[in-house]
Amino acid sequence: MPEPQITVNGRPRPLADVPARTNALDFLRGLGLTGAKEGCAEGECGACAVLVVRPDRAGSRWTPVNACLVPALALDGQEVVTAEGIGTPDDLHPVQSELAERGGSQCGYCTPGFVCSMAAEYYRPDREADGFDLHAIAGNLCRCTGYRPIRDAAQALGSAPASDALALRQASPAPGPAPTRLDGFARPRDLAEALALLAEHPDATVVAGSTDWGVEANLRGTRASYVVVVDRLPELRGLATDCPDLEDVVEIGAALTLSEVEAGLGDTVPLLAQVWPLFASRLIRNGATIGGNLGTASPIGDLAPALLALEATLVLVSADGDREVALADFFTGYRETVLRPAELIRAVRVPLPLAAHTTFRKIAKRRYDDISSVAVAVALDVVDGTVARARIGLGGVAATPIRALATEAALEGRPWTLETVEAASAVLAREGTPIDDQRASAAYRSAMLGNALRAWWFE
Known part of the structure; x- marks a missing residue:
């Protein structure tokens, strides 16, 4: 097995002596690349953003990620570019030049992170010359409230020149995942090796995008006895929307990032297409995986309610083979699931055909x-004016994501009218066991539940 290393700004950097607990941000700053900063340590401010080469259908693409969350060892074999590698004071990149000329740098603390997120959008393969998706920088926070000049700089960017070295890099494939074995850390080469490692280390922490575990490590000082990284396992990265062997389902590999699922599915599953823009930021979606999001069993995750409404199932895999579990039966308690020791989520399956009418409502x-x-x-089928089928998933109102079974029963078999909606809304307001916390009161949560169907009806 070759010596582990990261290519940073074109230069190989060894990883052999890097502790498993070290995140990519601390590693890069230890190299003297101090442009990336720690602002929040939980992936909400983007001050730590860097670029990583990731696979793309046409070759590769520059993808921004939060360096404060990713273990440095998880980038073994990968290529990383920081703001220092995008341009220099003597040779500014167009992104840096526009930010400087339009007053977008402000105090400068957040600027390198903005530069990386903006550069990723600048080099996006399908970007129009006069178009810049401002959601590309939605995960970057400016504490000086100087968003207008930052926006102006973004919208002033033209096409990336074909001869640009960073643009040329996208024409070649991204490096493949490098199998890694170091003290307290492993990136297995395939699923069989991953399952063997989990059997060998029953207390191991499984990491993919590390958008949840990274927060635990940064803010709570949590440490893993052993880390197994599964984000690049080929067996966990399939996406089948028209597979002959799976004619009645859409199957989504558990290790696909949410950005990859979003791009791969497009409008195939309309309810999920409604979720993506509201799920954290692009920086987070570039790292977070669909399996990791469900595996954390958070009661406030946005994806679980949508998949509950779609009646999704999970394919769980162990050395004994696959077993399929309904998502509604997967969560057993607060942050607890039916996953057995040495078992992983392999895929998520959404049954077909899909409901004709869907909505996703997030109150934040x-x-x-x-x-x-x-x-x-909510996912509804209405036939001849009558609700033939209703499925409703809820988050934030119980110790786990739940189905609103009583509300579903109040809808099915009844005419799709305002009278039915009002009656069902009264039932929906009583679903779950909402609590008072820093985000909302129990009374507010119940009120928002009661308004959800009614608001959808009037829209």
């Missing part, structure tokens, strides 16, 4: 990049 203090107080996902 901010429109984007925030944690839900309440999340409601």
Whole structure:
């Protein structure tokens, strides 16, 4: 097995002596690359953003990630570019130049992170010359409230020149995952090796995008006895929307990032297409995986309510083979699941055909990049004016994500009218066991539940 290393700004950097607990941000700053900063240590501010080469259908693409969350060892064999590698004071990159000329640098603390997120959008393969998706920088926080000049700088960017070295890099494939074995850390080469490692280390922490575990490590000082990274396992990265062997389901590999699922599915599953823009930020979705999001069993995760409404199942894999579990039966308590020792989520399956009418409603203090107080996902089939089938998933109102079974029963077999909606809304307001916490009161959560169907009806 070759010596572990990361290529940083074109230069190989050894990893052999890096502790498993070290995140990529601390590693990079230890190299003297101090442009990336720690602002929040939980992936909400983007001050730590760096670029990583990731696979793309046409070759590869520069993808921004939060360096404060990713273990440095998880980037073994990968190529990373920091703000220092994008341009220099003597040779500014167009992104840096526009930020400087338009007053977008402010105090400068957040600027390198903005540079990396903006550069990723600048080099996006399918970007129009006069288009810049401002959601690309939604995960970057400016504490000086100087968003207008930052926006102006972003919208002033033209096309990336074809001869640009960073643009040329995207024409070649991204490096493959490097199998890694170091003290307290392993990146297995395949699923069989991963399962063997989990059997050998029953207390191991399984990490993919590390958007949840990274927060635990940074803010709570949690340490893993052994880390097994599964984000690049080929057996966990399939996406089948028209597979002959799976004609009645859409199957999504558990190690696909949410950005990859979003791009791969497009509008195939409309309810999920409603979720993606409201799920954290692009920086988080570039790292977070669908399996990791469900495996953490958070009661306030946005994805579980939608998948509950879609009646999704999970394919769990161990040395004994696969077993399929309904998502509604997967959660057993607060942050607890039916996963057995040495077992992984291999895939998520969404049964077909899909419901004809769907909605996802997220109630939070901010429109984007925030944690839900309440999340409601609804999937309905209405035949000849009557609700033939209703499935409703809820988040933020119980110790686990739940199905609103009583409300489903109050809808099915009844005419899809305002009268039915009002009656069902009264039932929905009583679902779950909401609590008072820093995000919302129990009374507010119940009120938002009661309003969800009614608001959808009037829309």
